[in-house]
Structures are given as C-alpha cells and as structure tokens.
Amino acid sequence: MQFVLLIYQGTTPLPGSERWNALPAEEQKRIYADYAEFNKTVGLTAGLPLGLPNAARTVQVRDGKVDVKNGTYLSEGVGGYCVFEAENMEAAFALAAKIPAARLGGAIEIRPAEKYW
Numbered sequence: 001m002q003f004v005l006l007i008y009q010g011t012t013p014l015p016g017s018e019r020w021n022a023l024p025a026e027e028q029k030r031i032y033a034d035y036a037e038f039n040k041t042v043g044l045t046a047g048l049p050l051g052l053p054n055a056a057r058t059v060q061v062r063d064g065k066v067d068v069k070n071g072t073y074l075s076e077g078v079g080g081y082c083v084f085e086a087e088n089m090e091a092a093f094a095l096a097a098k099i100p101a102a103r104l105g106g107a108i109e110i111r112p113a114e115k116y117w
Contacts, residue, residue, distance in 0.1 A: 002085055002113035003092040009079035011105030014052070031100045038098055043085035053077035079106065083113065 013019035020028065039046055056072045072078070079101060086092055089110065096108035 001087065002083055003089065004111045004113055005082050005084055005092065005096055005099070006078050006109040006111070007080040007082075007099060007101050007106065008074075008076045008109065009053075009101055009106045010076050012079070012101045013104065031104070034098065034100045038095075038100075041084070041095060044095070045083045045085075047081040047083070050078065050080055076106070 011019075013023060015028075023031075038044075053072045054070075056070075056077060058069050058071060058073045060067045060069075084092055084095055086095070089112070092110045096102060096110055099108050102108050
C-alpha cells in the first residue's frame with residue numbers, strides 16, 4: 001500500500017534563518033544527517049524539492065474569477081512530501097516519527113494513496 005507523507009515545517013528552523021543559525025553546529029549536522037538517513041528508506045520515493053513558502057502562490061476561483069494570492073494556502077505551508085510503500089499505516093507512523101520536522105515544531109500528515117479515476 002502507498003502512503004503520501006506531507007511534511008509541514010511549522011516552526012521548524014529553516015536553513016539560513018535566524019532560528020537555524022542559532023542552533024549549535026552539531027545539531028544542524030544531526031538534522032541534515034537525519035534527513036539523509038530518512039531519504040535512504042527502502043520503499044520511499046522522495047518528492048521534488050519545494051521552494052520556500054514565500055515563493056508559493058495560491059490559486060482559487062471565486063465567483064468565476066481567478067484569484068491568485070502570494071503565499072501558502074495554509075499558514076504553515078508544506079515543506080516537502082514523499083510517497084512510502086509499506087504494509088500498513090503503522091509503518092508510515094514509524095517513518096514519520098523519524099522526520100526531523102516532526103520533533104522540531106512541525107508535523108507529518110499521512111494519507112493512504114487512492115485511485116479516483
């Protein structure tokens with residue numbers, strides 16, 4: 001079964017930010033190493049790299065008119081995504097718990113992949 005993991009950064013320090021720069025160098029290295037290890041997971045297909053939230057544009061149609069706003073739809077913004085092939089949802093839970101954003105102020109949303117058409 002396939003699961004889509006949506007990685008929400010929340011208050012997770014982003015590289016280059018003041019909060020990131022305030023982290024000890026060892027913690028920064030550990031976060032990078034944890035993401036590198038996560039990306040080696042068997043059955044994982046990483047999503048394309050997403051730009052930063054301030055580069056996002058959100059499109060909605062209101063009364064037949066296209067409305068484009070700067071920024072993310074949700075205030076947190078999705079920081080990344082991946083698809084994980086696993087036997088069950090519990091395996092996806094275990095993998096999600098290893099994603100640094102889950103412990104650093106963000107959250108991981110898991111959805112079973114579905115076929116609608």
